[in-house]
Amino acid sequence: METTGSGSSTSSYRANERLARERSQFGGVKVGSAFFGWVTAMGITVLLTALITAFGAGVGLATDTDLGTATESVAGNPDATAWISAIVLVLVLLLAYFCGGYVAGRMARFNGMRQGMAVWLWAIIAAIAVAALTVLANVKFEALGQLNGIPQLPMDGAMSALGWIALAIAVIVPLLGAILGGQAGMHYHRRVDRNSENIYRAP
Template sequence: RYGGGDIPATLGGLLAAIGTFVVLGGLITAGAGNIAYQVGVLDIDGNVEELSIAGAVASIVVLFVSFFVGGWVASRMARIDGARNGIIVALWMTVLVVVFGAAGIWAGAEYNILSRLDLPDWVSHWDNSEVTTATSVLASIAALVTYAGGYLGGLVGDIYNTRANSAMASASPEQILN
């Protein structure tokens, strides 16, 4: 009777996950960029000379924390079936990535606004031969971590909902209103 995915709750969880990702990613990028420039990983123009393992691990941690928060928000909003709603948050993100990736491939490089605005553009000039095994493995790990974060965040939100529901069920009406 109860259970299942709650679309408004999962979209709210997706927005929370994206917001958390932007904030944490910005903070870590600012700190890492400063450190990388100090130790000589960045050249004077700001080009990265090598990608460190620490950067990849930090990215994975930020993804996990972001989707943990998104799963928790979806679970708390839906109040039922938290793990399922947490996974749906990650599924929404997968759909967005596929849609925007397909739109980018369909539009082609001539509609790449980043190249016209003199902004950093790290993706459009890649060739398929440049995608290494390490890149594919890291992308797979990132996808798994995204789903795991959403699932675990949904479970934690479900634990809170269960405790709140049992407290309300055992309380008298006067205790609930006060």
């Protein structure tokens, strides 16, 4: 019994040692994996936005609500509309960037938190690039602005409190979702490694 326990302990130690060597050699932030994670996050954002828009239109048709009635209802209760929009935005960004972080973590295998942060950094870089092109070329990127997939940086220097809250949501929520997704993608590989060790130790 002691020999078996010692052998099991030795095998576990060797597995951890091998994993540490692999991490030191292949770990670190993988820019390519983070980029494809960001592309995934953008794609999921577009898909969810389209589904939510289609669902809203379907509800309007099913309840026989015309555009004028809906507009009057929204104007009569702007606070409720703002809260609903904020909640939907949080859920969309959280899910989309969780998927993006998961893709990056699965592709990179190690350092899931860093991979998730790198996905988020790609979103910030894209937001800065769009803002810079908007200023330099005096062009409005309406398509990107409507996706809500990247933080919308203020260009005029004046924002209301609600605008700053929306910007904070667009910055913090994707970071949280990407980190959680990156960790989930990395843990998949750790689970595979543990199962592989059990298979190899089996008689």
